[in-house]
Amino acid sequence: MSFLWPALVAGLLSLPLAASQEAIDRQQQQLAQLQKQIKASQSKLIASQSSRDKASKALRQDELAISKQAAAIRANRNKLASLNTQLAELAREQTALERQYEQQQRQLAAQIRASWVAGQGETGQLLLKQNSADKQRLLTYYHYLNQARIQAMEAIDSTKQALTDNHRRQLERKAQLERTQEKLDNQQQSLRQQQKKREQTLAKLESQLKRESRRLNQLEVDSEILAQAIEEALAALAARPVPLEGLKKLKGKLDWPLPGKVKHRFGSHRQGQLRWNGLLIAAREGRNVEVVAPGQVVFADWLRGYGMVVVVDHGDEYLSLYGHAQSLLKEVGDRVEGGEVIALSGDSGGQSDSGLYFEIRHRGLAVDPAPYLRRR
Structure with a gap:
């Protein structure tokens, strides 16, 4: 990008292919130190251009702030997408649970009707039969029928609890969604303000570079x-x-x-x-x-x-x-x-x-x- 580059990279091209262990240790210094060195070099060069010094530093601060805000906005957009996906999954789960609940209620009602019909014809007979095999058979039948009703009622209670838990999770996700959306709206407003400030800084900088x-x-x-x-x-x-x-x-x-x-x-x-x-x-x-x-x-x-x-x-x-x-x-x-x-x-x-x-x-x-x- 500049005719100055051959001289600038000459030192780099002359670096030895192998170095002593001491030199290698120095080269493997933490990358954080590298960043400090580069910033120091940059500051020194910028300082030599006094007419642009303040505006250039201001532009750097503006654009660093925009960078940070843009990254935060991206993260919150991803979070919003994830929350919407979770809400959609919870809605599908709720629909399935509601169908299951209705089916369980129908099954319980059918069991109760069957028990009532059977009892109408057999209750009197059961009382008249003493120490008979038929009496034992009917008692066993009613025992299993009663167990089936209990299990059906427990299944209904379990489904009702699952529906309650699902509803609670949906409310939590919706609250998170609202908070995240509010934060995103504030960040976008802040970003617009930072971009406007950058435009003002840039205009000031460009006015110094007309020649x-x-x-x-x-x-x-x-x-x-x-x-x-x-x-x-x-x-x-x-x-x-x-x-x-x-x-x-x-x-x-x-x-x-x-x-x-x-x-x-x-x-x-x-x-x-x-x-x-x-x-x-x-x-x-x-x-x-x-x-x-x-x-x-x-x-x-x-x-x-x-x-x-x-x-x-x-x-x-x-x-x-x-x-x-x-x-x-x-x-x-x-x-x-x-x-x-x-x-x-x-x-x-x-x-x-x-x-x-x-x-x-x-x-x-x-x-x-x-x-x-x-x-x-």
């Missing part, structure tokens, strides 16, 4: 921030204990991170001498962004110019990068499988339109992603 030279300088600094972040991530994970196979064997087989029209392609003119180092894919805000291959998250944070960014290491010095996200759903150190949702598309980083910025890098250098992705 072409200042805009070009911004892109160069943004590229430097990204290059340094990736370089530090690679260096920290150079001695990764879990091997990954890279993307070479998957060339031409990778699924796209999300559907959408490609607005800018790799190598196309961007501004001045700068060219695009990846693909800019148009997509509605909040669409699922899927990682293209198995790997490990090495960076997940806000970067100036790119907004909410997640970088995944695929091994063999291959990385994939996903920028301008609305929200990040993974953290540094997470292992991810191909097709797993890692972010939501958005317009962070000061973009006017929603979408996704996607890069593939090998040995620190950006490569054209198109040959790695399936044709569509």
